[in-house]
Amino acid sequence: MDFEPYRGELVAYCYRMLGSFHEAEDLVQETMLRAWKARDRYDPARASVRTWLYRIATNVCLTALQGRARRPLPSGLGAPSGDPEAPLAPALDVPWLEPFPDARFDVEARADLRLALVAALQVLPARQRAVLVLREVLEFSAAEVADQLETSVPAVHSALQRARAALAGVGGADEVSEPDDAVVRETVGRYVRAFEAADVPALVRLLTDDAVLEMPPVPLWYRGRRDYGLFMERVFRLRGTGWRMRSLTANGQPTLAAYAPESGGGHRLHTVQVLTVTGGGQVACNVVFADPRVLSALAPAQPPEPSAPTG
Secondary structure (H helix, E strand, O other): OOOHHHHHHHHHHHHHOOHHHHHHHHHHHHHHHHHHHHHHHHOOOOOOHHHHHHHHHHHHHHHHHHHOOOOOOHHHOOOOOOOOOOOOOOOOOOOOOOOOEEOOOOOHHHHOOOOOOOOOOOOOOOHHHHHHHHHHHHHOHHHHHHHHHHHHHHHHHHHHHHHHHHOOOOOHHHHHOOOOHHHHHHHHHHHHHHHHOOOOOOOOOOOEEEEEEEEOOOEEEEEEEEHHHHHHHHHHHHHHHEEEEEEEEEEEEEEEEEEEOOOOOOEEEEEEEEEEEOOOOOEEEEEEEOOOHHHHHHHOOOOOOOOOOOO
């Protein structure tokens, strides 16, 4: 019995449940181990292998979530800061939401992995979270979900209604453009050129009026072009100019690895920035991750080679 073809989608499922890519990998490994040990008891007349694996994974996730604090982004913890010069003290006691490294898995429906939705899912009670993902994202039937959660179909319907109501304010997938969209590619390219040139006015021109900038594990976050621009001026003042950027994707969103210049020469991987780009070609949100574990999961340690001069 081969479970490997399901690993990628199971990691994505556990990630949606836990908000941590690293924990998701561990829980899928536990799911595979449990399934292997129970393979002689699997009944193909009752459920497909995929449905059976999701039942095991759901139980593993619900057990892992017992007594756990939710994984937030800074914007989920309070009002934005009005001081772009505020101390950047990390809150290491907060289990921050992590991005999902697209390149490591062939996962369909990446729009349902976008950061805003995964962050919103973390607010739901664990069983509501499971019902919503199993029904709305993975499209299991209410009867299958009831079996996976060892509950009734009416209870599944009720949990789904409550989860939908709680997430009513989260933007739909159609509000976020895919990384391979031509407008998005152009916007990201302009953002990269402005960042590498330390051209703050050009960066600001690419933003929506209420663009959000947040930087876990630092609990501060900023809203609006003015504060975004002032904070970027601070970054270039403190870290210098001459950065290099590498384009990636995470959570089905355009993502940039940012390499800061070193005083002795060369560059060091500094952050990974997950962008939300609107269909109109503006950056609505930039979530900047600095956790070394996150960086190593998403980006190469070395920057890309500088572009050859043209003309």
